[in-house]
Amino acid sequence: MLTASSREVRAKLTGLVTPEVLDDDGAAARHYAHAIWSCVTEPGDGVAGALIAECGVIAAVEAGLGSGGTTNAALEAGRRRWQARLSSVEDALDRARHVGARLLVPGNPDWPVRVDDLGVHAPRALWARGNVASLAGDSALALVGARAATGYGEHVTGELATHLSRRGATIVSGGAYGIDGMAHRATLAVDGVTVAVLAGGVDRPYPAGHADLLGRIARGPGVVVAEVPCGTPPTKWRFLQRNRLIAALSDATVVVEAGWRSGSLNTAGHAAALGRALGAVPGPVTSAASAGCHRLLREYDARCVTSADDASELLGAQSPAEPVTSGRTDDRTRVLDALSVRSPREPDDVARRAGFGIDEIRGLLAILELDGRARRGPEGWRRVTSPS
Structure with a gap:
């Protein structure tokens, strides 16, 4: 080979x-x-x-x-x-x-067959630190939400993660600040099983402030997992793709807090597209941090979750909701992620970083230049922070 x-x-x-x-x-x-x-x-x-x-x-x-x-x-x-x-x-x-x-890899005894539902877009492999058997648990629930969580959101997350963990559910989340971090910490506090899905390699704890938390997950009964290989940095594109993996690894997804354009809605969309059950926690109508949850309840037939009992019911349900398209990205986002504001980069370097062919990258760079989001100089291409 x-x-x-x-x-x-x-x-x-x-x-x-x-x-x-x-x-x-x-x-x-x-x-x-x-x-x-x-x-x-x-x-x-x-x-x-x-x-x-x-x-x-x-x-x-x-x-x-x-x-x-x-x-x-x-x-x-x-x-x-x-x-x-x-x-x-x-x-x-x-x-x-x-x-x-x-x-x-697929076919491995510890391979989580749930992700095969992604079809041709399923991961080629998974890289994991910790108890890999926890990926194939019988009952897995994703708890996701805003990074800038409120005290209300963190309280509800802690309650849900604690009670569901005690009932034997595996808690899946993304390792981020806010709702994700609380979901992991509450699960660890009751010796439950939690899965942290990263957008970068498992050798690069992200956010750095959660290095200790991710280490505790890997040393316990849970696991830290990524589909990108070690050494890969997290980018906006990879976060959005990571969200589909969170949804696929879970039997149901509950969004605890989310703004109107929160990335958590992207996870909810993937869950709905996969036919997974989808729930959302209502919040104060005056709270911008709950606007996305109210949107899921109103427009996408998410189930209203106010207790661990409600979330448990989701684990045996299927959701007919349509995918949420808010938060989707395109090829230009991947190119912007590969560009630097300060250091000029040649097209072949940008192509390698973004995962495109050189002909594709030249066309995309030209479009970004027309949009005012990239600028070409004698030493290469840079990202423009504020289009003029």
Whole structure:
């Protein structure tokens, strides 16, 4: 597989997979192929997902990252952006080994089959620190909400997480400040199981102020998990893609507090699109921090959650709600994330960081320049903070 022998593959995976995988050449090759795809693609890359579904993960490596073979415009563009990241694979594996991360792939006994509902947009692999078995728990509930949470929101979150954890539910959230952090802390306080889903690599605690909290999760019965490899920084695009993973890992999602344009509505949209049950906690009508929850209740048929009993009912329900489109992003956001305000970057560097081919990135940069959000100089491209 891209010139690596069975012995070399086993060496690359040592410390990242179970001994049973290393003893099986076929399983080792499959794990390594998934790791490669995880390193060279952005989360949710449907072109890669379709190729893997058609060819199988090992054959897809040769078809997508080798030379020659049948092609089309989408696959050719994919090859250009994937091949630009091939050199990052070894570093990602080394970083994962250094922090004691586990590599999980579809078909692995600890693989959370819920995420397969994402179809061609499902993760190629998951990188985890902690008790990986907790990802496949029988009952999982996502508690999400605003970073700038109010005392009311944190109180309700703590109550829900505490009582649901005691009933055996796994609490899933995003590790952020505010509602997420309270969901994790309350679960840990009663020795419950909690899953923190990161937008960057599991070797890069984010936010930095939650490094201790994430460490406690990884050392306890829970797990810290990401679909991007170690060394990957969190960006706006990856946060939005991370939200779909939170929804997919859970049987139901409850939004505790959210502003009108909160990123938590993005998570709610993914939950609805997956047919997961969706709930929202009402708040004071005068509170901007609850405007998004009231919107979910009014416009998207979310269930009203006022107690742990209400949330428990969701775990056995399916939601007919339509996806919430607010908060979705596009390719331009990924390019802006790859640009710096201070340091000029060449198009090939921007393409590598954003996960695009060089031809795609030139077109997107040109559009951003017309919008006044990017500026080209003699040394490269910069992001413009305030369009003029």
